[in-house]
Amino acid sequence: MVLLSELHYHPPVTFFAELLRADGLLLEAQEHYRKQTYRNRCLIKTAQGVQPLTVPVVDGNRSEKVKTSALEIDYSQNWIHRHWRTLQTAYGNSPYFEYYADYLHDIYQQKPVLLFDLNLRFLRLLLRCFRLPLPLAFTDEYFAHYPATLLAEQLPASFSPHLLATPLLDRRDWLTPKNPEPDTLTLRPYPQVFGPGFEPGLSVLDLLFSQGPAASQYLL
Template sequence: MILLTELHYHPPAALFAELQRADGILLEAHEHYRKQTYRNRCLIRTAQGVQPLTVPVLDGNRAEKVSVSAIEIDYRQNWIHRHWRTLQTAYGNSPYFEYYADYLHDIYVSKPALLFDLNQQFLRLLLKCFRITLPLHLTTEYHARYPAQPSADNSGLFTTQLIADRRDWLTPKATSKPSEPDTPAASALVRPYPQVFGPGFEPGLSVLDLLFSQGPAAGRYLQ
């Protein structure tokens, strides 16, 4: 199975549960950018509750008419400092924040011009953190539906593999897109784990919350 997904900014942990069952990743590179999605935001848990972190983009008013791979980050705003300070405050006392902090910080301070590049760098890092080794490809054009995709196996021959379309499967708001019959419920894919702030377990957070809490054992909480 090839998992087709948009690129997120520190995506929810449920995405990595799906990736553990995939044979490859296909990133949507030719859709029009959509605002108020996980493409430029993530959710973390702080002492004040769940808080969104949003990457500002240039020309936000016209962003939805621009290809997602062309969206530029707005560095006129001091968002890197705000995000990093918030992550430090929320997770500085978690068991594994310091273990991963330098790798994350290096990507932030490199200041990629494009949101697509920033998200792709973070995704590749997170895949390494979860020890997920999968071939990763970008779409070459936009298709509303992907029933199958030709792909090369180790022998160099082409086979047809089913594509599981998970575009806009994870969203911070209610969606009008009907669920596919075989689309799993995101809430069922991540087992409760000890979080820094409680009481109770808060589902749907960025995968960073799980990673900082459980470190190398994080994959055990993905169904």
């Protein structure tokens, strides 16, 4: 199965549960940007409860008229410092924060111009952390609707031909901050830094910092 999805900022745990079932990941690169989605925000759990971290974009009022893959990050705001300090405060005492912190911090310090590039660098890192060597490609053209199998005209040049006619699961905008964990998928609870109750729908960073190399076991 090939999973079709938009590119998220520190995706929800649920997204990685879907990736475990996939043979390839097709990222939507031709869509227009949509506000108030996981494209530029994630949810983490702090001592004060669930908190969003949002990456500001240039000319936010007109952002929905720009392709997601061409949208620039607004570095005039000191958002990197805020995000990093919040992650440190929320997860600094978690079992595996220090194990992954330098890798994440290095990507922040690279300051990619485009939101798409920032998200892609984090995604590639997370795929390595979860040991998911999935073939990854980008859409060459926007299609509002896809058939149940990947057709030749929709097969990106970077995808292996053996994925032709592979079942395609369109998960674009399946996950949103208002619907962080659809009823079609229930994840196994894992120990979180701030309890006592379990909070679903958080960024996969929450699981990774808590469980480290064993995180994949909670996606099954």
